[in-house]
Amino acid sequence: xxxxxxxxxxxxxxxxxxxxxxxxxxxxxxxxxxxxxxxxxxxxxxxxxxxxxxxxxxx
Numbered sequence: 001x002x003x004x005x006x007x008x009x010x011x012x013x014x015x016x017x018x019x020x021x022x023x024x025x026x027x028x029x030x031x032x033x034x035x036x037x038x039x040x041x042x043x044x045x046x047x048x049x050x051x052x053x054x055x056x057x058x059x
Contacts, residue, residue, distance in 0.1 A: 016044045
């Protein structure tokens with residue numbers, strides 16, 4: 001079970017990282033970044049932090 005959680009966590013880290021890079025590139029190219037996109041980014045990062053802490057504590 002822990003191995004499946006680790007795989008899911010790694011995939012989630014890759015997806016969140018890709019979304020963060022996408023937002024940063026959009027800002028650099030002066031494209032429109034809506035508040036919803038920023039809220040999604042913050043929410044994903046918070047979920048990532050919580051999931052990582054859960055893995056560190058209970059993993």
